[in-house]
Amino acid sequence: MNTTPAPATEPLHAVLAEGPRPARPSAASAALTFGWRALLKVKHVPEQLADVIGIPVIFTLVFTYLFGGALAGSTHAYLQFLLPGTLVMAAVLLTVYSGVNLNTDAATGAFDRFRSLPIWRPAPIVGGLLGDTGRYLLGCSLVVALGLAIGFRPGGGVTGVLAGIGLAVLFGFCLSWLWTTLALILRTPTSVQVIGLVVLFPLTFASNAFVDPRTMPSWVRSVVRANPISHLIDAERGLMQGHTPTTQIVWVLIASAVLLVVFAPATVHLYRRS
Amino acid sequence: MNDARNESALTTNGRQRPDAGLAVEASGLARSFGRTRAVDGVDLSVPNGSVYGLLGPNGAGKTTTTRMLATLLRPDAGTARVLGHDIVREADAVRGRVSLTGQYASLDEDLTGRENLIFIARLLGYRRRRAKERAAQLLEAFGLAEAATRSVRTYSGGMRRRLDIAASLVVTPELLFLDEPSTGLDPRSRNQVWQIVRALAAGGTTVLLTTQYLDEADQLADRIAVIDRGKVIAEGTPVELKDSLGAGVFHLRLRDAGARPSAAQVLARTLEAVPHDEVEPTSLSISAPDPERVVRALDELARAGIELASFSLSQPSLDEVFLALTGHLAEPDTEEEAA
Numbered sequence: 001m002n003t004t005p006a007p008a009t010e011p012l013h014a015v016l017a018e019g020p021r022p023a024r025p026s027a028a029s030a031a032l033t034f035g036w037r038a039l040l041k042v043k044h045v046p047e048q049l050a051d052v053i054g055i056p057v058i059f060t061l062v063f064t065y066l067f068g069g070a071l072a073g074s075t076h077a078y079l080q081f082l083l084p085g086t087l088v089m090a091a092v093l094l095t096v097y098s099g100v101n102l103n104t105d106a107a108t109g110a111f112d113r114f115r116s117l118p119i120w121r122p123a124p125i126v127g128g129l130l131g132d133t134g135r136y137l138l139g140c141s142l143v144v145a146l147g148l149a150i151g152f153r154p155g156g157g158v159t160g161v162l163a164g165i166g167l168a169v170l171f172g173f174c175l176s177w178l179w180t181t182l183a184l185i186l187r188t189p190t191s192v193q194v195i196g197l198v199v200l201f202p203l204t205f206a207s208n209a210f211v212d213p214r215t216m217p218s219w220v221r222s223v224v225r226a227n228p229i230s231h232l233i234d235a236e237r238g239l240m241q242g243h244t245p246t247t248q249i250v251w252v253l254i255a256s257a258v259l260l261v262v263f264a265p266a267t268v269h270l271y272r273r274s
Numbered sequence: 275m276n277d278a279r280n281e282s283a284l285t286t287n288g289r290q291r292p293d294a295g296l297a298v299e300a301s302g303l304a305r306s307f308g309r310t311r312a313v314d315g316v317d318l319s320v321p322n323g324s325v326y327g328l329l330g331p332n333g334a335g336k337t338t339t340t341r342m343l344a345t346l347l348r349p350d351a352g353t354a355r356v357l358g359h360d361i362v363r364e365a366d367a368v369r370g371r372v373s374l375t376g377q378y379a380s381l382d383e384d385l386t387g388r389e390n391l392i393f394i395a396r397l398l399g400y401r402r403r404r405a406k407e408r409a410a411q412l413l414e415a416f417g418l419a420e421a422a423t424r425s426v427r428t429y430s431g432g433m434r435r436r437l438d439i440a441a442s443l444v445v446t447p448e449l450l451f452l453d454e455p456s457t458g459l460d461p462r463s464r465n466q467v468w469q470i471v472r473a474l475a476a477g478g479t480t481v482l483l484t485t486q487y488l489d490e491a492d493q494l495a496d497r498i499a500v501i502d503r504g505k506v507i508a509e510g511t512p513v514e515l516k517d518s519l520g521a522g523v524f525h526l527r528l529r530d531a532g533a534r535p536s537a538a539q540v541l542a543r544t545l546e547a548v549p550h551d552e553v554e555p556t557s558l559s560i561s562a563p564d565p566e567r568v569v570r571a572l573d574e575l576a577r578a579g580i581e582l583a584s585f586s587l588s589q590p591s592l593d594e595v596f597l598a599l600t601g602h603l604a605e606p607d608t609e610e611e612a613a
Contacts, residue, residue, distance in 0.1 A: 011415035012473040021445045022399035024370070033396040041384045044425060113380035113441065116344050118370040119397055 027120035031127035038131020041101070042138070052097060053139050056090035057146055063210055064150065071211060076151050083147040084164065084236035085209030088229060090143045091136055091168040092175060092204065096196030098132045099179025103189045122268050129176055136172040140165045156242030164239040167252060171232055174256035177263035184270035209233050228255035297322045297449050297480040298343060302352030304504075305338050312338040314504030315352065320482055320497075325475045327495030328484040331596070335504040336484035337377060337453055343482070344374045344451050357448055373442035377453040379434045380441065381426045387413060387437050388422040394441045412440040417466070432463025439470055450474060452483040456490055468494060488595055492516070500599060508599050518598075522589045524562040524571070529581040531555040537580050544571040561598070562587060 025033070042049055060082065063071075068078030102125065105111055114124045144152070144161060154161050183192050206223050207230040213221045224230050231251040238245030298320035305313045313335040320326040328336045341347040343356055345365040353360065359367040381390050388409050395405035413422045416436045421429065429437065435455065442450055452471065456464040471481055471494050485491050491498045492512045500508040500515070508515060516522075524545070528537055534556065538549040541560045545567055549560040562568045568587055575582065 011411075012470065013477060015411050015415035016443065016446050016474060016477040016479070021370075022401075022404070025397065025399045030397055033393065036396075037382065037385070037389075037393050040389060041382075044384045044386075108383075109376035109378035109380035109438075110382065112341070112344075112346055112374060112376045112378075113394075114397075115346050116369055116372070116374040117394075117397055118366055123397075 024118055027123065030119040030123035031130060034124050034127025035131035035134070038101070038128050039134050041131075042135055048097060049094075049135065049139060052093045053090060053142055055093060056086040056143050059089065059210075060086040060143065060146060061150075079147065079150065079152050080154075081212075081237070082210065083143070083152045084240055085207070085233050087140055087143045087147075087164065088168055088171075088233050088236055089204050089209060090139045091172040092200055092229065093197070094136050094139045095132075095172045095176040096179055096193055096200065097135070098129055098176040099183035099192040099196060100189045101132075102128060102180050103183035103186065103192045106184065107189065121272065125180060125267055125271055129173060129180070132176060133169055133173050136169045137165065140168050154240040154242075156240050160240045160242045164236045167235060167239065167249065168232065171252055171256050174259040177267055178259060180267040181263045181270065184267060203227060203229055207233060228252065231255065295322055296320060296355075297324075298326075298354065298356050298482060300339075300343065300352065300354035303339060303342055303349050303354055304351040305342060305347060305349050311504055313342070313349075316501070316504070316506055318354075318499060318506070320480060323475070323478055323480055324496040325471060325481045325483065325494050327491035327498040328482065328501055329486070329488060329491045329498050329595075330484075330501035331486060334501045336501055338504075339501070340374075340451050340453050340482065340484055344372060345369055346374075371447060372449045372451065373445075373447035374451045375439050375442045375453065375455065377457070379438045381434060381438055383427045384425060386423050386425055387418055387429070387433075390426060390437060391441060391444065395444045398445050400444075408444060412443065416440045416470070430463075432459050432466060435459060435463065435467060436470070439467070443474075446477070447479060449480045449482065452481060454484055454486065457486065464490075488589060492589065500595065502596065502599075515595075516589070522562055522587050523559050524568050524585065524587050525552075525559045526557065526575075526585045527554070527583040528556045528558075529583050533580045534558055536578060537575060540574050540578050540580065541571055544574050556583065 060079075063082055063086075064075050064079045068075035068082070072078035072081060105114075105124070111124075115121070144165065154164075156163070179192060179196055182195060183189075186192050186195070206220070207227045208224060209229070213224040213230075216224065228251070231248050232255075235245050235248035235252050238248060296319055298318055300316055300318040303313055303316040303318075304311070312333075316335070316339050318326075318339075328339065330336050338347065342349050343354055343361060345356075345361050345368050348362060353362075355361070356368045357371050359371075361368055382393070385393065391409035391412055392405045395408045396402070400408055410419075410422075413419045416439070418433060418437060418440070421433060426434065426437065439452070439455070455467045455471070459467065468490075471483065474481055475494075481494075483491075483494065495512060497509065497511055498515055499506045508518070510518075524541075526537065526541075528534060534551065538551070538558060541547075541549045541558070545560055545562055547561050547563075549558050551558050562571075565587065572582075572585070
């Protein structure tokens with residue numbers, strides 16, 4: 001029975017006779033390690049990013065070149081209006097993948113491994129989302145880069161654009177807790193993805209991302225006005241044009257805080273319980 | 275059914291104080307999922323430095339027991355100490371000293387084998403350079419050096435299992451939980467996993483492994499607990515267990531199906547057991563207490579003029595163990611054990 005050559009017994013004994021156990025990592029260090037892993041996934045599976053970034057990129061091109069002239073008189077003028085909208089679209093759609101990834105970990109034995117390690121318990125989730133923030137940053141930058149390449153000229157300059165991206169990423173970070181909560185309730189990664197997109201698509205369309213809501217029926221307009229995504233897009237437009245849309249920013253921050261306060265504890269609770 | 279356990283010198287059932295000689299001592303552990311009582315009062319005493327096998331069919335409660343001992347699940351009732359620490363009140367102390375290789379690979383499919391190990395090493399507190407060194411060392415020892423920079427997605431079942439076990443050994447644990455280490459592996463990979471377990475045991479690590487195969491428990495374990503429907507139904511060394519079941523099962527194939535009834539008579543008389551007719555009309559089997567008696571039975575069959583096409587003496591299968599211990603076959607539950 002003992003005839004199999006690999007793995008060789010000698011190095012096996014040597015590797016098991018490892019010296020003392022290192023000191024436990026701090027909570028921050030454990031979380032950062034999970035963030036590193038999330039970013040490695042982008043490096044190894046860039047198509048994951050392409051999946052989600054594809055949608056806002058296509059919308060930017062289609063709306064600008066097909067409808068732009070009709071909607072705003074010229075494609076150039078429409079792009080100035082549209083791009084902050086598709087930027088927000090990219091940021092919110094990317095958040096769904098945080099839930100998808102978490103659910104994948106839960107479906108495999110990875111969760112068991114993490115929870116049997118002597119580390120800060122929420123580290124896998126907090127760290128994963130930190131890494132995902134890097135993904136959002138990358139995704140948003142790609143959309144802005146595309147915009148700049150085809151004629152988007154933000155009046156707010158570098159500062160305005162950076163502030164806009166920062167706000168979108170912050171909102172994305174808070175929104176992603178909604179999907180991590182769902183990820184710990186639903187059974188499969190696909191169901192997380194489907195529910196995520198089913199919720200986000202109508203929300204993105206029932207906003208001021210593509211057209212000015214003035215021509216909409218009044219009940220639709222009230223939906224659009226209540227939609228936090230509309231506030232975020234208004235804030236983005238303001239920031240990118242070099243204004244400081246305080247009211248809109250405050251609304252975005254309130255929406256972000258509510259998402260965070262409700263869904264972060266819910267996620268951590270479900271994770272501890274699972 | 276508790277005879278084997280009561281005879282064993284190391285049994286500590288009923289004792290309340292922690293015992294330095296025990297890596298795991300559990301009493302009355304229970305856990306339900308909904309209305310299913312997955313684990314229904316399990317007592318275990320696992321000696322330090324031993325390989326201990328939990329043997330049972332799917333759904334018997336092996337995984338749930340392991341998950342409770344590894345602090346992943348809280349028991350509904352009962353207590354357990356792992357390496358002297360209470361699994362509920364001192365869960366963190368337990369986590370610092372044990373490792374778990376679960377039934378489902380814990381690896382990140384998107385990452386390379388090397389990155390997976392560096393990741394775990396970093397989580398255990400190794401600095402970046404040491405983590406890389408440790409990963410390289412483990413990959414080498416587990417025969418994965420060549421596949422180190424490939425994504426785990428491309429790994430075979432045996433490679434995954436080896437990497438998963440390596441991930442449990444980044445820091446050599448005092449106690450390793452191995453949940454069905456060889457399920458789904460080809461014989462070669464299974465042998466490799468067995469070698470790893472033996473090397474670990476030789477190094478002094480206590481191993482608690484679950485398995486559905488008596489053969490595997492027999493090969494690796496110093497002691498075995500047989501679990502059925504959430505309860506330990508027998509406990510002892512492999513030798514004790516097999517003694518209580520007979521040395522094995524004697525299978526015969528006759529040249530002539532018509533001779534089966536008379537062959538059964540001869541066997542029943544010489545082996546003092548009840549022969550079972552197999553589905554195949556020329557075959558029958560009977561549990562055999564020891565090889566000498568089997569030789570005598572062969573002799574008797576020849577004398578009675580019964581011709582054999584073939585025969586074999588094998589270890590009892592899990593089904594036969596269960597038949598002997600419980601009077602029913604090991605029924606794989608339709609329900610998956612709680613993941």
